[in-house]
Structure formats: structure tokens, C-alpha cells
Amino acid sequence: MKNLNEESELFVQNSLIYQLLSCCIPLGELAKNKVDIFKCQTWEERVNLAIESVKKHAPLKADYLGLVSNTIYKRMKCVDNYVPSYRNLRSNVKLFKATASIIQDIADDYGLSAFFEKSVEIRLFEGNHETILENEKLADAINTSSLMAN
Known part of the structure; x- marks a missing residue:
């Protein structure tokens, strides 16, 4: 992400995956996955780990979690990279x-x-x-x- 340093982007990625997993798997399992999530080196590894975790516990299709994860992350990157090209609003x-x-x-x-x-x-x-x-x-x-x- 343009406005985040590498450490901040890693935090955003880990937090996003962790929050999505919290909707799909039991808390005990979530706590076990936290360490593994933070060990992952890439976004793709984090998403794949999340998909494998969800397969065990949720009726969701694994591809769905991958799609949701990637979509949210891409939108977050778009917002981070957005540079407005308009003047300030004139309204009260x-x-x-x-x-x-x-x-x-x-x-x-x-x-x-x-x-x-x-x-x-x-x-x-x-x-x-x-x-x-x-x-x-x-x-x-x-x-x-x-x-x-x-």
C-alpha cells in the first residue's frame, strides 16, 4: 500500500485475515491460527491458510473466503492509493x-x-x-x- 510502510501493510493483512476468520471458526481454533497467520510471508499464504482453516469448520465454500479476502484487500489498497482530483466542496x-x-x-x-x-x-x-x-x-x-x- 502506498501510504503504509511494509510493517503497517503486514499488520493490515494479518488483521484482515484474522477478522475474517473470526466470523467463520471457533475462538479456540482462531487463537491457534493467529501464530500461523503471523508466520506467513505473503498475502497469498495468509489467504490459503485461512481457506484451509475454514474448510474444517464452516459450511462456506473455501473459494468464497479467498474471494472475499482478496476483494476487501484490493479495495483497501485502492482507497489507500486514491488521490482526489477535485477541488474542495463549496457547500456549507x-x-x-x-x-x-x-x-x-x-x-x-x-x-x-x-x-x-x-x-x-x-x-x-x-x-x-x-x-x-x-x-x-x-x-x-x-x-x-x-x-x-x-
Whole structure:
């Protein structure tokens, strides 16, 4: 991957295979496979190991896991290599944020200002990423914003 060093790409590959396996085989077997996954030298070896593990435990066709693994990995590489060729968006943008955030060490606007010509309006609402949805003030702000846009 263009934006990842070799060690990071290896981590992405191992994590992807491990997560896919976690959907198909028992946890005990998954833990045994973890060491073998990390020993593999290439992406193809990791995929083949995953296919062999799934054959023993899941009703999926082995080829299906290989196809899914390769498709997800190729899409991740495309996203990593993507270089936008457009200008920043000219529209107004509002970011509605919860006061209790689990995300640390990130810009107040989550980096959105890099994609917009105008400034990002940030509005804080009481709650966390789940409870904010129950906040009536947020609902009012969304409804008011959408009415003003029409």
C-alpha cells in the first residue's frame, strides 16, 4: 500500500485475515491460527491458510473466503492509493458532535475543513455517540438546518 510502510501493510493483512476468520471458526481454533497467520510471508499464504482453516469448520465454500479476502484487500489498497482530483466542496457543512467523545487527539472538526472551502460549523450536544441521538436539541437543529436548506 502506498501510504503504509511494509510493517503497517503486514499488520493490515494479518488483521484482515484474522477478522475474517473470526466470523467463520471457533475462538479456540482462531487463537491457534493467529501464530500461523503471523508466520506467513505473503498475502497469498495468509489467504490459503485461512481457506484451509475454514474448510474444517464452516459450511462456506473455501473459494468464497479467498474471494472475499482478496476483494476487501484490493479495495483497501485502492482507497489507500486514491488521490482526489477535485477541488474542495463549496457547500456549507455542520458537524453535530457529542460532548462525551471517545476519540482523542483529533482536530475539533475531525479534519473535515480540509475538504470544504467554507469553514465547518461545529455544534456540541449533550451525550455520547449513542445518547446524542436521543437529544431533542439535536433533532431540532437537524430539522432547522434542513428547512433552511430548502
